[in-house]
Amino acid sequence: MKFRWADRMSRIGTESAFEVLAQARELEAEGRDIIHLEIGEPDYATPQNIIDAATRAINDGATHYTPASGIPAVREATARYVRKRTGVNTAAENIVVVPGSKNILAFLLLAIVEPGDEVIVPDPGYPIYRSLVSFIGATPVSAPIRQSNDFRLDVEEVRSLVTQRTKLLIVNTPANPTGGILTREDCESIAKLAAERDLVVLSDEIYGRLTYDGEHVSLYGIDGMAERTVLLDGVSKAWAMCGWRLGFGAMPVELARRMDTLMINSSSCAAAFTQLAAVEAFESEESDAAVDAMVGEFRHRRDILVDGLNRIPGISCRRPAGAFYVFPDITATGWDERELQKALLDEVGVAVLAGSTFGPHGAGHIRLSYANSVANLERAVDRIALHLGAGAVSPA
Ligand SMILES: Cc1ncc(COP(=O)(O)O)c(C=O)c1O
Structure with a gap:
């Protein structure tokens, strides 16, 4: 059979991390020894109390379809969690529970964006933003994120990108791939712009629990934003639950109803027992303690990786305030980032990602994840240093 692919398939992208x-x-x-710094998921096990909650739920019969937007008690618990984190008076009817927060992005685009519309996306940014916007026939417009601005969105620059066709602004804090976070002033300026230009905003806060310096400021939580913002979040990153596939969105009720219809037409519902496990993640002290322990360890690893990379001539690495990625500038090494990605994997067995796979403004950078052990981070830094012609740089 020779398939004739729909045109839109030529516009869909991918995540280079998976490739x-x-x-x-x-x-x-x-038989090669590879150090994985390409991964976008915590290397920890899911906390045992959450696993126990899921096992109990299966044994208690949570193996059936649930309402499309989630089990009512899970939507209630999620709303409580959002209220606690953001201060917004979110109710269960504002919540849609999905099998992975990516779905919230896809559903929002399907619900409000027409072919020919423009969507402002962070560049470099999570590649799925650009991919899905193009896939539905809209145009992704790059909002540059620069190291010189501490990897924060430049709100005045974003203002200059808004046109009659702009439907949606996508913001991500803490950010993939840079680890940058937005300050309260940034969030307030974005809120002002969104109100002035009547923009819908997707605030991707999936890394919101993973901040090391400075608190996470929720854009959804800024005064007046909840009525025009979709908060995207989930359990993947904070509780090391990527494979459980459980995310959620908080949004105005009329949008939540559209997403309910989109859920009925796609996944039907998120798995019943992972929904119930999420309640344990959101509400138990043990789960909070697990997040705190992971954040403490990530901070330590971040510092080791940043200090190690900065000892390599030609590499300049900021100390990102959130997520678990660093995004060093490698231009002074003379390497093209795609060639360096390939060479590091093929020649010294270190898997990293070229910054330009996150958007054109990521050129001259590579992304390294520190979701790996201290020993492996030190080995990786030494291998990169040797490859770039410097000696071993890790402390003995
Ligand atoms: C910025 C960002 N948003 C959303 C997601 C999707 O997370 P999930 O679908 O596992 O909830 C990811 C995953 O890597 C991400 O990096």
Whole structure:
């Protein structure tokens, strides 16, 4: 059978993290030792109390379809969690529970964006923003995120990008791939702009629990924003639950109803027992303690990686305030970032991602995840240093 692909398939992108992971696995199958710094997921196990809650739920029969937007008690618990985190008076009817927060982005685009519309996306940014916006026939417009601005969105620059066709602004704090966070002033300026230009905003706060310096400021929580903002969040990153596939959105009720219809037409519902496990993640002290312990360890690893990279001539690495990525500038090494990605994997077995796979403004950078052990981070830094012609740089 020769398939004739729909035009839109030529516009869909991918996540290079999944591609590089596949290449790295092939090399491992040949017996090579690879250090994985391409991964976008915590290397921790899900806290045991959450696993126990899921097991109890399965044993108690939570193996059936649930209402499309989530089990009522889970939507209630999620609303409580959002209220606690953001101060917004969010109710269960504002919440849509989905199998992975990515779905919230897809559903929002399907619900409000027409072909030919423009969507402002962070560049560099999570590649799925750009991919899905193009896929539905709209135009992604790059909002540059620069190291010189501490990887914060430049709100005045965003203002200059808004046109009659702008439907949506996507903001991500803490950010993938840079680890940058927005300050309260940034969030207030974005809120002002959104109100002036009547923009809908998607605030992707999936890394909101993972901040090391400075608190996470929720854009959804800024006065007046809840009526025009979709908060995207989930359990993947904070509780090391990427494989459980459980995310949620908080949004105005009329939008939540549209997303309910989109859920009925796609996944039907998120898995019943992972929904119930999420309540344990949101509400138990043990789960909070697990997040705190993970954040403490990530901070330590971040510092080791940043200090190590900065000892390599030609690499300049900021100390990001959130998420678990660093995004060093490698231009002074003379390497093109895509060639460096390939060479580091093929020649020294370190899997990293070229910054330009996150958007054109990511050129001259690579992304490294520190969701790996201190020993592996030190080994990786030494391998990169040797590859770039410097000696080993980790302290003995
Ligand atoms: C910025 C950002 N948003 C959303 C997601 C999606 O998370 P999930 O679908 O696992 O909830 C990711 C995952 O890597 C991400 O980096």
